[in-house]
Amino acid sequence: MIRALTLILLCQLVGETVARVLGLPVPGPVLGMGLMLALLAGSARVAAAVVPVGQGILRHLSLLFVPAGVGVVGHVDRLGAEAAWLMVAIVVSTVLAIAAGALAFKLVAWATGAGEERASGGRSGGGSGGG
Amino acid sequence: MGDRAGDRAVADFAEIWSYLARGPLLWLTLTLVAYVVADALSQWAGRAPLANPVLIAVILLGLTLWGTGTSYAVYFEGAQFVHFLLGPATVALAVPLYLEGARLKRAVLPVLAGLVVGSVVAVVSALWIARALGVGPETLAALAPKSTTAPVAIGIAQSLGGSPTLAAVLVLITGMVGAIVVTPLLNALRVRDWRARGLATGVAAHGIGTARAFQVHPQAGAFAGIGMGLNAILTALLAPWVLRAFL
Structure with a gap:
């Protein structure tokens, strides 16, 4: 250890x-x-x-982000008048980036024959959710 | 009689509190307590995306600091011991990489594709949307590296003329948003490949996304770690170019 x-x-x-x-x-x-x-x-x-x-x-790993996350609460005012616009930009761009990245991976994996590996035993999205 | 005993108890409590509040023990312990409670709630909620343990623990601690009138500097005296472990944890991401080595070798091209597409979309779409909404150039500089891990983002933002504090705040918000949206989003898109899910999460939502991925599946966690590490490098190279195009 x-x-x-x-x-x-x-x-x-x-x-x-x-x-x-x-x-x-x-x-x-x-x-x-x-x-x-x-x-x-x-x-x-x-x-x-x-x-x-x-x-x-x-x-x-989640625990380690808590202290920095608490810091955000105190600095929310730093976002200023642009806060709402920044939130829109972050939410939309994060959704687009995750979707585009995952689909690009899937497409190239299919094209190069790197296969689609699935968790054995079926659906990825059930109950406990997916990555 | 009763009142006086009560007064004394309050005075004793105030004394103990001020003693404890001076050292790191109190806030270190409360950070762990908040996380244990948050993790239990998240488990109880079946790891539902909105019941994110980081988010819950941050809210609990934020309320505690506000309620006790404690400054962040005092809180961080204790919490820094947890914060410090982010560095060793990043090094430890080599472990899942090593364990998934064979699977990773077979997926080099898909990983690179997911990395480049995810990274470019993250930077370009954020800047494009923010500029269209009238956000100023200095704020754009802090927004550009939002998908990369905090130390890198701070460095990039500074070199572009943005505020490092604002950059750190935007990075953390991005991570939490990513950790919350990823599961419903990729279920809706029918992406079932753990490698694709993990990689895209690490690229777009760095360590907080990676933490979420580990919660869900070890393979997703390993690929998220790869995505986070590679995107730290790619964003450092990419963000200045993209930002210049938007100014």
């Missing part, structure tokens, strides 16, 4: 450092994710240690 956490933090630290030094537009943790992926692929021992800890962190 401690070794896995140490490795995760080390990857983030290296990522932050490289992003700073090279002035990359990519955030450090995203570079750290790439580095961690290379480590996981390179070593079965790393994978055995990091996989359960990583899954544990990601299981409650």
Whole structure:
């Protein structure tokens, strides 16, 4: 557990450092994710240690956005007179982007024969909803 | 007698409160309590899209801060420990990528298609709609990177001349909107492929969308993580060009 956490933090630290030094537009943790992926692929021992800890962190990813979300409540006035228009732009463009992205994926998967993989056992949208 | 005991209890409570409110323990604990309550409500509602745990926890905490007259700075003293974990969690997104590696390799072209289309539509449509509604150029600069993860969006907005705070607010609102609309939207469009659903969500609604995807299906979560990571890079390259075309 401690070794896995140490490795995760080390990857983030290296990522932050490289992003700073090279002035990359990519955030450090995203570079750290790439580095961690290379480590996981390179070593079965790393994978055995990091996989359960990583899954544990990601299981409650939603929690990690709560502090920043509370900050939004205090800054709603920053949206100013344009608030309603910005909400319209965000809602419509998010709907369009999700729909267009998913359909583009589906179309190219079909065209290249990468198949349509379905969750075994049928409908994706029932009960607990879909991704 | 009773009144005096009551007064003392109130005074004691005020003293304990002011002691606790000074340290990080109180707000860290309340952040977790709010999330546990929100997650239980979300589960109880069958993970209905509107019962989003982030949204519920934020509302509960927002009301608590407002009711107790606590500033965000004081709250964040405690909540920063949770906030800090966003970095390690981003690194941990390598785990589902690694586990889904074989499936990802087979889907490189669809992933790239979903990424490019989703990313371009997110930036272009937001700027086009906002400009048509009369939103000014400085606000457009903060809006352009709204679909990408917060640290990247802040950097992009700043380099374009927009307000970093406004950019962060717009990013978080986008994430919550995405997490709420994705399930009914993709059900209506009959997209049943978990890979397509996840990727599109990560591209359009970054980490909050990815959190929603993990809640629903591990494969959707893995592809959402890929979408979020790749879109961080693509938006950084794309947003300045698109914004220039709109000014």
